[in-house]
Amino acid sequence: MSELLASYVAGAWYTATDEGRVVADASTGETVARVSSSGFDARAMVEHARRVGGPALRRLTFPERAALLKTLAAQLSERKDAYYELSYATGATKRDSAVDIDGGIGTTFAFAGIGSRELPEGKLLVDGDLVPMGKQGTFAGRHVYTPLPGVVLQINAFNFPVWGMLEKLAPALLAGMPSIVKPATQTAYLTAAVVRDIIDAGVLPEGSLQMLCGDAGALLAELGGGDVIAFTGSANTAATLRGHDAVVRRAARFNAETDSLxxxxxxxxxxxxxxxxxxxxxxxxxxxxxxxxxxxxxxxxxxxxxxxxxxxxxxxxxxxxxxxxxxxxxxxxxxxxxxxxxxxxxxxxxxxxxxxxxxxxxxxxxxxxxxxxxxxxxxxxxxxxxxxxxxxxxxxxxxxxxxxxxxxxxxxxxxxxxxxxxxxxxxxxxxxxxxxxxxxxxxxxxxxxxxxxxxxxxxxxxxxxxxxxxxxxQLVHGGPGRAGGGEELGGVRAVKHFMQRTALQGSPAALEALVAAG
The missing domain is CATH 3.40.309.10 (Aldehyde Dehydrogenase; Chain A, domain 2)
Known part of the structure; x- marks a missing residue:
């Protein structure tokens, strides 16, 4: 194939009007696809996630979100033979593709299990015990986690076009945050095939997953507090993103996992x-x-x-x-x-x-x-x-x-x-x-x-x-210094990266009622 890859923007498939960048088969040099995001509406994409996807996910309980992940992983498993065939164009052997494709699906299943076994029945995640703060026992404090109100922009590396997307998407969905996937251009066609299947299946609430094939610079200009930028790639690109106004001035959360020695x-x-x-x-x-x-x-x-x-x-x-x-x-x-x-x-x-x-x-x-x-x-x-x-x-x-x-x-x-x-x-x-x-x-x-x-x-x-x-x-992935200074995965820890921890204060009865209602 050599078509221009479509992006999924604000509930519709979008194809740029220019010729795009040619992506070649790693082994034969033949054209596999073309990639461009020229002309897309960045603001509409971000607002769709915030106003449509986010509220839809936050209406669900942790077990309901976990059930979505389980269904999603099962449906991708049924389609994985097609992904294996497409993966050959990336230069990957069948063994390599298993690490990426089965690894990504397995990670999604794993977070479905984490959500059903380790998270509460409601929508509120409690952190720690009640902390008495008065001699008479009428005043106390407690920490809770709630979903961030924004969007996750995941900017992924070329080497794992399936796992790299799903290992970020699964904990974000479990936390209640929508995601915009920006795949690496060299292997975007494989990510795009998986995303199209997810969208066509209709498993996820509208707005909870979007995809941009091409340059994502315009999206960064729309991000700020309440949003997350999850990056995997080179240390140089991570440094550039870390210095962007979205992070430095508007306080978007930034997590980087980079190459290391x-x-x-x-x-x-x-x-x-x-x-x-x-x-x-x-x-x-x-x-x-x-x-x-x-x-x-x-x-x-x-x-x-x-x-x-x-x-x-x-x-x-x-x-x-x-x-x-x-x-x-x-x-x-x-x-x-x-x-x-x-x-x-x-x-x-x-x-x-x-x-x-x-x-x-x-x-x-x-x-x-x-x-x-x-x-x-x-x-x-x-x-x-x-x-x-x-x-x-x-x-x-x-x-x-x-x-x-x-x-x-x-x-x-x-x-x-x-x-x-x-x-x-x-x-x-x-x-x-x-x-x-x-x-x-x-x-x-x-x-x-x-x-x-x-x-x-x-x-x-x-x-x-x-x-x-x-x-x-189940274990954290990331590292200090050259490795990016970030952290992802790690069971429930991964979910908390997409949530806000808040200290609640009040009477023990009020706090207990809030937690019970959550």
């Missing part, structure tokens, strides 16, 4: 051929190749005890050597393409910068022979492993190659491992692979303030572990 640390107890050693090698290689390394949680820095560096490099070379790069529609392919030729070129430049601090020990960023594809037309790159023997060099801790690229670096002891991990200036996730609890304790205690999530992986949990790179709906 995540690390995985191998413990000194892990000998070559042992359980933890093999788990480490498998985890690093998997994070390099799933979604062709285009994950904000991917392992960019592999930290290894100095005596084990050679063995780790040899093992990773062997595993990466079995990766088959090519058109993801081919059954033999195990790693597909990057999202675009432009993205491939950015990764090549980043590899060149990283190589200034060490050497490439596996793969060639400039040479690949993809299966069933033209290397000149498709956005292909081989997995690239680098070795940097001097962990004090700045490049591995400042340059991110957003693709199938990782750098192996040595450390001497737990304290140095923590120091190297912290040089990433804030990460979404770090992991430590070890069965030595003294080492694990020192690393986790030191590294936790620099990470949004820490995985301890060993032989005891490997069978059920969800892995280094997988955010879970």
């Amino acid at each position: 995540n690390c995985c640390i191998l413990g000194p107890d892990a000998a070559a051929g042992g359980d933890e050693f093999d788990l480490f090698v498998k985890e690093v290689a998997r994070e390099m190749t799933v979604k062709a390394g285009q994950k904000c949680t991917a392992i960019r820095r592999a930290l290894v005890p100095r005596p084990a560096v050679d063995a780790v490099v040899d093992a990773l070379q062997a595993r990466l050597g079995r990766v088959v790069v090519g058109n993801p529609r081919s059954d033999s392919v195990t790693m597909g393409a990057l999202v675009s030729v432009g993205q491939r070129d950015e990764v090549r430049d980043a590899v060149s910068a990283l190589a200034q601090a060490g050497q490439v020990v596996s793969g060639d960023a400039l040479k690949v022979e993809p299966v069933d594809a033209d290397p000149q037309r498709g956005a292909f790159i081989a997995p690239v492993l680098l070795r940097c023997d001097d962990a004090s060099r700045a490049e591995p801790h400042t340059v991110e190659a957003f693709g199938p690229v990782s750098t192996v670096m040595p450390y001497s002891d737990a304290a140095e491992a923590v120091d190297i991990a912290a040089r990433g200036s804030g990460s979404l996730v770090g992991s430590v692979v070890s069965h030595d609890m003294d080492f694990v304790r020192e690393v986790v205690t030191g590294a936790a303030p620099h990470h949004g999530r820490v995985l301890v992986l060993d032989r005891d949990c490997a069978g059920e572990s969800t892995g280094h790179g997988t955010p879970m709906p």
Whole structure:
């Protein structure tokens, strides 16, 4: 297909009048779609959410909103084969698409369960116990959460066009806030297909979900207090949005989840051929190749005890050597393409910068022979492993190659491992692979303030572990510093991001009556 993608604006489908930006199939270079938002009415879109979608959602109780999510997830499950087929154009293999499509649907189901099990029967969410504030017991206080009165503008990254939308949409709907989805242009056609199915199904109240394919700058001018901007993408774009008047002057809430230089640390107890050693090698290689390394949680820095560096490099070379790069529609392919030729070129430049601090020990960023594809037309790159023997060099801790690229670096002891991990200036996730609890304790205690999530992986949990790179709906996702300083997911915590906490004061009887009525 090569049509101009329509946006869903104020209850109607809208198509821009210009030609739009061409979006190509990541593997073939053929045109998939065109994208433009030229001429749309930003004010009408925001007002429709505030005046139609918001009130409709707020009339529902938490269990009723949870039921909507469950129905929505079930209907998307019935349509997912079509999404898988479309996802090939993004460069994703079937395994990659499962992370995005099934992951997004599963997250929606998870929040439906959270809403039905963990939230109250009414519309008011109580925070904490009654706080006596007078000696006679006639005056007290209590905190409650209510839905924000505005709209959520979610600005999403290209790498997860389904999960990235649904993991924001589900808790917002559960909280009672309408959303405007702005998908990344490179993969907007997949998000658009899902949104069209949601709208056509009529599951959600009108105004609770809208979509804009194209530039969203005009929407920002309409946002302020009571609204939320939920962003996933690059640190540079996050900085621009954070400085927008909508945030700085009008106090819209802003949450950012950005790319980060995540690390995985191998413990000194892990000998070559042992359980933890093999788990480490498998985890690093998997994070390099799933979604062709285009994950904000991917392992960019592999930290290894100095005596084990050679063995780790040899093992990773062997595993990466079995990766088959090519058109993801081919059954033999195990790693597909990057999202675009432009993205491939950015990764090549980043590899060149990283190589200034060490050497490439596996793969060639400039040479690949993809299966069933033209290397000149498709956005292909081989997995690239680098070795940097001097962990004090700045490049591995400042340059991110957003693709199938990782750098192996040595450390001497737990304290140095923590120091190297912290040089990433804030990460979404770090992991430590070890069965030595003294080492694990020192690393986790030191590294936790620099990470949004820490995985301890060993032989005891490997069978059920969800892995280094997988955010879970029950646990927070985000991180300090370079990772954006934001937080999303985390069960009920995610719902509260879209609500206002208010301190109520009055007689205990009045407060009890208010809570009971809520």
